[in-house]
Amino acid sequence: MPDENQTTLALMKPGRSGVVVAVMGKRGMAHRLGALGIIPGKKITKVSSLFMRGPVTILVDRAQIAIGYGMANRILVRLV
Numbered sequence: 001m002p003d004e005n006q007t008t009l010a011l012m013k014p015g016r017s018g019v020v021v022a023v024m025g026k027r028g029m030a031h032r033l034g035a036l037g038i039i040p041g042k043k044i045t046k047v048s049s050l051f052m053r054g055p056v057t058i059l060v061d062r063a064q065i066a067i068g069y070g071m072a073n074r075i076l077v078r079l080v
Helices: 027-035
Strands: 006-008 017-023 043-049 056-060 063-067 075-079
Touching: 017 027
Parallel strands: none
Antiparallel strands: 006 075, 017 043, 017 075, 043 056, 056 063
């Protein structure tokens, strides 16, 4: 469960960085995110998000990736 230093990617503020702690989803979602490079232990930076549950843009290994709000809400991140 999240503590004071952990949050979901969806709730993270733009410009903040963190390390992926866990992907709280089924195997298919974890596999899809893994193919994008979003795996536990990976450092990511939130670039932006749109108002009212829109897509979330993140930076992973110099690649900018957009994922849906639902997926971003299932990625647990420890803030750096």
